[in-house]
Amino acid sequence: xxxxxxxxxxxxxxxxxxxxxxxxxxxxxxxxxxxxxxxxxxxxxxxxxxxxxxxxxxxxxxxxxxxxxxxxxxxxxxxxxxxxxxxxxxxxxxxxxxxxxxxxxxxxxxxxxxxxxxxxxxxxxxxxxxxxxxxxxxxxxxxxxxxxxxxxxxxxxxxxxxxxxxxxxxxxxxxxxxxxxxxxxxxxxxxxxxxxxxxxxxxxxxxxxxxxxxxxxxxxxxxxxxxxxxxxxxxxxxxxxxxxxxxxxxxxxxxxxxxxxxxxxxxxxxxxxxxxxxxxxxxxxxxxxxxxxxxxxxxxx
Ligand SMILES: NC(=O)c1ccc[n+]([C@@H]2O[C@H](COP(=O)([O-])OP(=O)(O)OC[C@H]3O[C@@H](n4cnc5c(N)ncnc54)[C@H](OP(=O)(O)O)[C@@H]3O)[C@@H](O)[C@H]2O)c1
Numbered sequence: 001x002x003x004x005x006x007x008x009x010x011x012x013x014x015x016x017x018x019x020x021x022x023x024x025x026x027x028x029x030x031x032x033x034x035x036x037x038x039x040x041x042x043x044x045x046x047x048x049x050x051x052x053x054x055x056x057x058x059x060x061x062x063x064x065x066x067x068x069x070x071x072x073x074x075x076x077x078x079x080x081x082x083x084x085x086x087x088x089x090x091x092x093x094x095x096x097x098x099x100x101x102x103x104x105x106x107x108x109x110x111x112x113x114x115x116x117x118x119x120x121x122x123x124x125x126x127x128x129x130x131x132x133x134x135x136x137x138x139x140x141x142x143x144x145x146x147x148x149x150x151x152x153x154x155x156x157x158x159x160x161x162x163x164x165x166x167x168x169x170x171x172x173x174x175x176x177x178x179x180x181x182x183x184x185x186x187x188x189x190x191x192x193x194x195x196x197x198x199x200x201x202x203x204x205x206x207x208x209x210x211x212x213x214x215x216x217x218x219x220x221x222x223x224x225x226x227x228x229x230x231x232x233x234x235x236x237x238x239x240x241x242x243x244x245x246x247x248x249x250x251x252x253x254x255x256x257x258x259x260x261x262x263x264x265x266x267x268x269x270x271x272x273x274x275x276x277x278x279x280x281x282x283x284x285x286x287x288x289x290x291x292x293x294x295x296x297x298x299x300x301x
Pocket of ligand 1: 008009010012013034036039040041042060061063064065066072081103104105106143155156157159160162164165215
């Protein structure tokens, strides 16, 4: 079985790379991981060419234009990476065979609900990033859904010890400042790249066994949090583990008092009930994930 990971240098890509080969538990699995150095996703012809050359059984696309604010200004590039590149992957897989596992986001929803979003609820993104991801999903479903070749995994608030995510940014601020303001009225489920990587492996095993899986799956760590709750947990565990000596005081503020370029959904919790029925994996509570990531960071210091 040949697995091709696209976006190997991102936080989820790095985690997948670290657990994939050792955890597949299947014989004859070849895992290839490529980064921007090997493929610029804005080059659509090259996107097709590389898939044609490698002929993967599973293409896991974790590459994305993920800067939500910059996407408002660089919408052309965001659409290329988040919508047109996945479309190209879908088109070539439709011809050549192979399945696409594609990651997407809670930001395809408008956040106006007061109930967790189900996989086939109506999408209504309120920023460009969400629009680009929603369009990418639509292309993939149009091209690959009928032939059961696509699996879109939507998740939320991704954190890890890698890259440039909220946890690492807050850790820096808690170290450097006396006071920080964090939004307390946006709610979702923080989710670690480890949980997502484990989910991705379980999904491949499930598909490989010939079991039926939906073309859109929701997966997050369990529990709800605001950015403020997440920052508080980072501060608490950071102190406990000796990463933070005298962390900044965290002040809860409202979205309206924290002007940023892109609007964010206020409530983007994903309902994972239907996924739990088809994939054999236990959810982890988000605070456990935060603790585990901070443990890893503490070990590196
Ligand atoms: N981060 C979140 O909070 C969040 C929330 C919900 C869903 N998601 C989804 O989860 C998935 C994984 O996200 P992540 O947090 O791991 O993202 P990430 O850390 O930002 O990684 C994205 C990767 O995409 C690569 N990339 C971007 N533009 C490219 C281009 N033109 N050509 C080639 N590669 C390019 C980046 O390359 P470089 O390393 O070279 O820049 C980076 O390695 C994405 O589909 C994202 O939409 C993320």
